[in-house]
Amino acid sequence: MQPTSEQLLKVHKRIESYIHRTPVLTSTLINQLTGAEIFFKCENFQKMGAFKMRGAANAILNLPKSKQKNGVVTHSSGNFAQALSLAAKSIGVPAYIVMPDTAPEVKKAAVRTYCGQITECPSTLKDRERTAAEIVKNTGATFIHPSNDLDVILGQGTAALELLQEQPELASIICPVGGGGLIAGSSLAVKHFGKKATCIGAEPKAADDAWRSLKSGKIEQNESAETIADGLKTQLGDVNFPIILDNVSEIIRVEEPEILEAMKLIWQHMKIIVEASSATTLAAIIKEKERFQAQKIGVILSGGNVDLDNLPF
């Protein structure tokens, strides 16, 4: 049975004091350009710079106290590593982060800022899983998956929940699709709190596993994933996929130059910094401009953690 609206509201209440209620921004120029009325939910302004803080906080807070005190462990080199570290720090428990030894120093430094304890290992999935399992065994910490975990999914859904509380008349909510945690959670929020909204995913064509999964009805993988939207290379999981299959109406695929163009539009006109992953949403609206004419569209700007010394423009 899928989570109820009460569950989602309870999660929101649980994490409320650990997250920012992020602002919803609009841009006259982008509205003129697209012909739609877009409401940007700015999770780039979320604590640690991405929506992942929501799911991480919920997953830790929902553990029994006896488990909580032993801490949490995950393997991630991206935003979830930072999110779990900061959430654990705020709650007062240790966070063990398994990172590939190839991870850039800037990402390790970010985890350390939030007091995450890093264990490096070779970069294969197998090595990361083995290393995480060892930490679980040695510390009694609980493993938390970045996207394929119901508590994480429900936490991520609270961004769309807040957006719908402010803009109940949205025709659609569009969010990026990576590992599937955000879109699964958002689709539950849309189902329970949207008056007439659909939930649409935006995905790079170069890593279109979710688009193919929705078509085939089973979890597909990416052979390669050469995209500037580096948060979206991961694949769906057995917890989030059934939710996505039931509640996401479609996924729109966008090309790399379209993502880059949309990213520049947001930076230039809104004066805010968003990751390439976030820009897939606006790219999807621009790509399918006609059907979104004069509609109120909600967009989840998922995060703003970019490497300023390594920008795509």
Place this chain on the structure above:
Amino acid sequence: MQPTSEQLLKVHKRIESYIHRTPVLTSTLINQLTGAEIFFKCENFQKMGAFKMRGAANAILNLPKSKQKNGVVTHSSGNFAQALSLAAKSIGVPAYIVMPDTAPEVKKAAVRTYCGQITECPSTLKDRERTAAEIVKNTGATFIHPSNDLDVILGQGTAALELLQEQPELASIICPVGGGGLIAGSSLAVKHFGKKATCIGAEPKAADDAWRSLKSGKIEQNESAETIADGLKTQLGDVNFPIILDNVSEIIRVEEPEILEAMKLIWQHMKIIVEASSATTLAAIIKEKERFQAQKIGVILSGGNVDLDNLPF
């Protein structure tokens, strides 16, 4: 006699519907880093992306209707060109913008977006003044100086006014110093509405004409002005200088690497886009860190119009 608090409030009321009341943001990480409690007034989110919209709107709105209908003219290749164009468009009068023929296409395009009518001329000050004078003669339009005009100064002062309305207990307001319009206006707001605040300028060492002017008591010029804070190369004028001399307590000069570092801090931690000129303020706080410890400091982030294809990092 210098403008009164009533005048400033009247200006604010006059322009209110033509501007955004921009948000005041804070950053836990930047506060930790500086030891101060900083309130950033985000004029990068202002219409057309900079505080200059305030002064431009006030200058046009304060013209008698008979003059207004003939339009306004200025010479600028920067934010004031866009500001005057957009303000004139909003009010429904023509804006004539004199730009050097060497101005980058991207700046001309921005002016055209707001329906400003561009006249190009050679890039010397003499040519620009002559061209503007011709337009005044031919059209009956009113010349409006980007910074050395009392209506412009009062308009610019409304950003600090709003900031003080929200944070009356500020110990200082720091703003960048270029042509002097912003700091003159801000210093009037501080004088009339600050409980105990001082008004401090931030200026690139490489273009420290205002710092020298404050020392010598007369308007000094820059021999050269090689700074990434390209909005701050201009010099003070005979209208704003007396106000600055009376109401600005000091100017802090910052080096180029300090400006760049502060700019990156704001981008990275606040996820907002600000111009290098805006970052001089935070650079000044970091430079003189000790004296700002535990103080509430207001900062005017003056604008966010950067060329993404030409970033300094």
